[in-house]
Amino acid sequence: MEHAELTTEQVLKRDIPWETYMTTKLITGTCLQLLRRYDNKSESYRAQLLDDDGPAYVRVFVSILRDIFKEETVEYVLALIDEMLTANPKRARLFHDNFLANEDTYEPFLRLLWKGNWFIQEKSCKILALIVSARSKTLDGIIANGEASNSKKKSTTIDNVLEGLIEWLCVQLKKPSHPSGAVPIAISCLATLLKEPVVRSLFVRADGIKLLIPLIAPASTQQSIQLLYETCLCVWLLSYYEPAVEYLATSRTLPRLIDVVKSSTKEKVVRVVVLTFRNLLWKETFGAQMVDLGLPQIVQSLKVQAWSDEDLLEALNQLEEGLKENIKKLSSFDLYKQEVLLGHLDWTPMHKDPSFWRDNVTRFEDNDFQILRVLITILDTSSDPRALAVACFDLSQFIQHHPAGRIIVMDLKTKERVMKLMNHENAEVTKNALLCIQRLFLGAKYASFLQV
Template identity: 85%
Template sequence: MTMDQSDLTTEQVLRRDIPWETYMNTKLITGTGLQLLRRYDKKPENYKAQLLDDDGPSYIRVLVSILRDIFKEETVEYVLALIDEMLTANSKRARLFHDTSLANEDTYEPFLRLLWKGNWFIQEKSCKILSLIVSGRPKAQDALIANGASKSKEFTTIDNVLKGLVEWLCAQLKKPSHPSRGIPTAINCLATLLKEPVVRSSFVQSDGVKLLVPLISPASTQQSIQLLYEACLSVWLLSYYEPAIEYLGTSRSLPRLIEVVKGSTKEKVVRVVVLTLRNLLQKGTYGALMIDLGLPQLVQSLKAQAWSDEDLLEALTQLEEGLKDNIKKLSSFDKYKQEVLLGHLDWSPMHKDPIFWRENITNFEENDFQILRVLITILDTSTDPRTLAVACFDISQFIQYHPAGRIIVTDLKAKERVMKLLNHENAEVTKNALLCIQRLFLGAKYASFLQA
């Protein structure tokens, strides 16, 4: 092998001379197959186009049968390069693979097998070709197969192909076969394939969402902008699928999407992220989270920019309206909960408001005192003095207002964590840690007397 297989190009591969006659002599190609190959191979683009228009399925049959029967690497690469060239020139030719005259050919199987078997050139081309063939299939065909009408059991079904592709794409995102092209290739195919319901569900089941999220980060170079765009496009397609929405909610996708919009001047990137945010706005706690992440202000500044895309302007207006509705709906406890879950606390009025604590103290019991537990965890994990001070104060408020406050806080082992903060360098932290300890030891009345 004279060069690194991983950086072969289609042009380099197509310069090879393949000894088709030898394959006919060894019965790996039929006489008719040889004639078709001679007529097609090494001919000018417009001449090949004419042949494909006249008798496309016959050429597909020969090329697929070579991939099925011949295992010599140089020949496999050559045939994949021929098919890639054919589909790159005109992606509608993917329909040729689904011609009724090929009903007895398993046109998917060789590509699916080569995804795992070949070097990088073979894997990349197989993935690209398979994605195009699958996307170009007549949808009526699915119904036929579902009813068991047209294909025997030995055939690779469309579901197998899509699941196999998702498996390969996730494997690339985890451990790319090529250092610089593995991930871009996977994301490029994913952005095409996620229109398919089966792909959405396999991708979520394969835990693919968490592999996608790290790719959502502001991009600088042209290549990384394209990768970012296709990653965001994939998230947008997933935002139409309920189980994926839950996954996106538990990952850090929302803050990342907002960072991308802040840092991107590329209109297509901004548009696909804004459309995604619009889809997510009405789901679960997304609305409240968007408000906490400062999206209303960001949408206003985006609206003030000169975008040429009508869809983007319309989506921004819808997003703005939806956020306004959400702000109206949020109860004070929802807002409080969001603040705690985000882990950034500040002296907003509700912390010191007795009415807030009296009215909402029973809400702290939800999910086995989840919010109280998070407050206690913040004491261990936060490095921000303001957050630490407010967390100590809020725990002391809980002790004061909940009938069993002292017992619950003691059971959750908060005392040790608060004690550590008594030596903090920040005066605001030590003052509120002391208040919390006093309420824990002495009871609320005595502590408020001391505080006075």
């Protein structure tokens, strides 16, 4: 059987030769005694043993992982720990008990992340994420695992653990060790770990956000819905961290989240995306982007649906009010600029409003004519006929209303680009390309009558 296909249940059916390990001094007599009491017993009996003497069993498991390298035995002990923590995640606190003050309980799992088969890597990741999350945060950066600060024994610091864990998780998102299992387990662990600010910082520094963005897409199967939910949960947690927000603002995250919220019927997915929108609304340029991408209308549509989660309903109301305030604060030019920078050009009212061009034409000079340059880039790169037509029209409006418009547009090497569009298959594009060329050649005085 392939290691990748192993299950915890199958591994736990093995008979491990504990007596042989004691004979070869790989485990102590005390370890053997504890293992005999625990091994192959019912879940309720094991639970009682862990309640009575949990730290002693954790010490046994960690010492085996530290000292024994036989793959079948390592898999077995990891399966025991996974079973123990799955039944009760609060047992992760046992790894930080004072009884284990001189034990490096992180090291075996951190080492096994990079060695062994997928079963070993997956279990080590799950276990390590749980026990790291259960630690006392007051000791961070000072000592690890409750070890006495005057101890001479070398121990794995929490910084080492978190850096190693984040590195491994990012590797799984880039180049998965398992075709179907690696990405879900990596995202699931990140959804747990990113609750901590220190992990958010490490993840951003590892350039991890760009690895999340492709996973934000509408889902259909139960497995893909869970992956989408946990990915969106990661983005929500990152929305509390300013350097992450700065990255999200320059990526395609917002349009992807909007696609998800429009198509998803799973309440937990909608809830976490709406909470993310609420966090991002007043940060960077998100407010303008949300308006431009039609989020106010989407929120209204979501509000009339039958959601049972009161937090979601409250978040939708807050988001709706916030978007209304945002619209009031945005000038028409801010909205126009956002539309151009996103490349989502459409016949919104401002394009054909003469007063918009009279009042704002000098603002096109900002940042070395940035908006004009983007409009020209759209002519080169867009495949959307509507965007091409609007870009041509806007250039013609600039030529008409700016005192030096014709010269500026000519200097930006626009003529050839527009002329190519005069043979476009779309009539709307050819009409507006022609208008732009006429204004370039003839000037506003002779071309204004051509505008429809």
